[in-house]
Amino acid sequence: MRLAAPVALAAAAAALVAGLTLPVHAAADGVAIYGRCAACHTKTGAGVPGVFPPLGEDFRTLAASDVGRRYLALVVTRGISGPIKVGGKPFAGVMPAQSTLDDASVAAVLNHVGTEIAKTGPAFKPFAEAEIATSRAGGAGLSAQDVGKLHAGAGGQ
Numbered sequence: 272m273r274l275a276a277p278v279a280l281a282a283a284a285a286a287l288v289a290g291l292t293l294p295v296h297a298a299a300d301g302v303a304i305y306g307r308c309a310a311c312h313t314k315t316g317a318g319v320p321g322v323f324p325p326l327g328e329d330f331r332t333l334a335a336s337d338v339g340r341r342y343l344a345l346v347v348t349r350g351i352s353g354p355i356k357v358g359g360k361p362f363a364g365v366m367p368a369q370s371t372l373d374d375a376s377v378a379a380v381l382n383h384v385g386t387e388i389a390k391t392g393p394a395f396k397p398f399a400e401a402e403i404a405t406s407r408a409g410g411a412g413l414s415a416q417d418v419g420k421l422h423a424g425a426g427g428q
């Protein structure tokens with residue numbers, strides 16, 4: 272018993288440190304994270320013509336296919352630089368990679384966009400953390416320009 276208490280204390284301290292340093296997945300809040308997207312895409316997702324694309328019809332189309340979903344995950348994790356056309360209108364700006372977001376946070380913000388901003392309705396299939404992890408790992412070598420080149424092939428229009 273003399274040893275048990277210090278060992279248990281050490282284990283508790285280690286667990287506490289791990290809890291403090293690991294990403295807090297349960298706290299991933301899509302509404303709060305969208306605040307940083309809104310700085311450019313606007314609060315409603317309407318965007319700014321010619322500068323920041325809307326997160327609406329194009330998002331809904333992209334979120335409905337595997338290749339489109341991979342593209343959306345890469346837009347957030349790698350950034351994107353066009354030229355691309357969204358809703359038939361040209362955009363040739365730069366979105367910086369949101370690289371401080373962990374997989375759970377990327378899934379949370381894309382789910383917020385899918386449901387509340389692009390208003391996909393019941394057809395929307397939520398993004399899972401594991402899906403983001405797979406896309407992120409597979410696209411680790413891509414530049415923002417590379418992601419831009421994926422847009423049309425992913426079903427963007």
Ligand code: HEC
Nearest residue numbers: 307308311329346351352353357362363364365366369427
């Ligand atoms: C600093 C401004 C900025 C911020 C912040 C930003 N974006 Fe973007 N985003 C852009 C620009 C600019 C483009 C288009 C790039 C281009 O013009 O080639 C874009 C493109 C996109 C696209 C692709 C749209 C399509 O139809 O293909 C998605 C999806 C997207 N952003 C989602 C997000 C999300 C989600 C966030 C927040 C986590 C975010 N953006 C934060 C500027 C921004």
